[in-house]
Amino acid sequence: MxxxxxxxxxxxxxxxxxxxxxxxxxxxxxxxxxxxxxxxxxxxxxxxxxxxxxxxxxxxxxxxxxxxxxxxxxxxxxxxxxxxxxxxxxxxxxxxxxxxxxxxxxxxxxxxxxxxxxxxxxLDRDDIALCNSIPTAEGAIAIAIKETDITIHGSECIVLGIGRTGFTLAKTLQGLGANVRVGIRRNEDAVRATIMGWKPFMTTDLAAQTGEVDLLFNTIPTMIITAQILSRMPQKAVIIDLASAPGGCDFRYADKRGIKALLAPGLPGIVxxxxxxxxxxxxxxxxxxxxxxxxxxxx
The missing domain is CATH 3.40.50.720 (NAD(P)-binding Rossmann-like Domain)
Structure with a gap:
């Protein structure tokens, strides 16, 4: 009490x-x-x-x-x-x-x-952040379903970052039948991603990974989806940026290219x-x- x-x-x-x-x-x-x-x-x-x-x-x-x-x-x-x-x-x-x-x-x-x-x-506490990652992942997938005309099942998905949110999101996408690739920044994360059945790649190689992508989810709070990356992405792709504002995507250039890019921080409080x-x-x-x-x- x-x-x-x-x-x-x-x-x-x-x-x-x-x-x-x-x-x-x-x-x-x-x-x-x-x-x-x-x-x-x-x-x-x-x-x-x-x-x-x-x-x-x-x-x-x-x-x-x-x-x-x-x-x-x-x-x-x-x-x-x-x-x-x-x-x-x-x-x-x-x-x-x-x-x-x-x-x-x-x-x-x-x-x-x-x-x-x-x-x-x-939110610095692991017990809170891990629990919070569940509504974040569900909210991100809800946006993906709303903003695309394809199923998650069979789609080509990239998740940037496999911290607490990225891990839960990649696991949930995998459970829905998506083909999941994960962008990592440390070599040791490659083993964890491979064990989970995801295809890991270093985020420095992102440009080579985006040629065939349907959904790109970002959890890294730094500018990572640059104009150079966006120039190589198909226009059908949808970007859902879960990082804190201002996010990690060049939204101006995404709009210029006709790529749908959405900044969606704070999803637990919304969904x-x-x-x-x-x-x-x-x-x-x-x-x-x-x-x-x-x-x-x-x-």
């Missing part, structure tokens, strides 16, 4: 609703900012304005998965009001407060460091917000309970 723990949730999308709901069910005191247009009623929560006193008694501050930008702006799907996290807000947080987000930009990291606050980036939110909520609650137990042992 989270009895006596005060959690402030600042902005976010539908994923945050699961975090709010699960924390409230465990008897935490939950205050939310940036949810004034929320239509559904979540029992046991308090709607607040963005003021210093909201932060002063917080044990936990929960920011959206994307955190805030480098000006402190926090996005919210449930409010039209501007939400800006300021230095004075962070300074008002108690020293024991833990700040949770999916991924933090330098602005947030610096604020936490300046105020001696613990920052937890949940399966309940599942994705539940994954984040469970991790947050697990960490809070671990901290509680550690304090009890010390006392």
């Amino acid at each position: 989270l009895t006596g723990v005060r959690i402030v949730v600042l902005g976010g999308d539908a994923r945050q609703l699961e975090v709010i709901r699960k924390c409230a069910e465990l008897d935490a005191t939950v205050s939310v900012v940036g949810f004034d247009q929320l239509e559904q009623v979540i029992p046991g929560i308090e709607h607040c304005e963005l003021e210093d006193d909201v932060f002063a008694s917080a044990d936990v501050l929960v920011l959206p998965v994307v955190g805030c930008d480098d000006q402190g702006k926090v996005s919210s799907s449930f409010s039209n009001a501007a939400i800006v996290l300021k230095k004075e807000h962070m300074a008002a947080l108690p020293e024991h407060c833990t700040v949770f987000t999916g991924m933090a930009k330098p602005f947030l990291r610096e604020l936490c460091q300046e105020n001696g606050l613990r920052l937890v980036e949940v 399966a917000p309940k599942t994705a939110g539940g994954i984040i909520a469970d991790a947050l609650i697990r960490l809070l309970l671990e901290e509680q137990n550690a304090r009890e042992v010390k006392s």
Whole structure:
């Protein structure tokens, strides 16, 4: 139980609703900012304005998965009001407060460091990222089905990167009957790809691999699908870029060549917000309970 723990949730999308709901069910005191247009009623929560006193008694501050930008702006799907996290807000947080987000930009990291606050980036955790890769893969395949006039079965697919998302995506495509090639950046990944039944190649050789491709999925957050690569791709190909914005594709040149290229970051929050939110909520609650137990042992 989270009895006596005060959690402030600042902005976010539908994923945050699961975090709010699960924390409230465990008897935490939950205050939310940036949810004034929320239509559904979540029992046991308090709607607040963005003021210093909201932060002063917080044990936990929960920011959206994307955190805030480098000006402190926090996005919210449930409010039209501007939400800006300021230095004075962070300074008002108690020293024991833990700040949770999916991924933090330098602005947030610096604020936490300046105020001696613990920052937890949940998407850095393997347990979260691996679970999150499932709705990402399903969402990418849903886009592929919608944007093509062929079946996944029998299609020629390339997945760039076999990290947590790339691995799950390649495995799912394979399960649907696709012919899967994977672009790797380390020689040791070739063995793992071969064992899985995929055809590996080094990403430096990408240009030689794209002559016959139906679907190209990118998970590498750097410019990898360059104009040179695109010039050798068939116009029928569809590119689905899953890397964080601005992605790893030259979208301007893809459009000029008539190749459909789509930037699709953050798919878990779009295609399966309940599942994705539940994954984040469970991790947050697990960490809070671990901290509680550690304090009890010390006392």
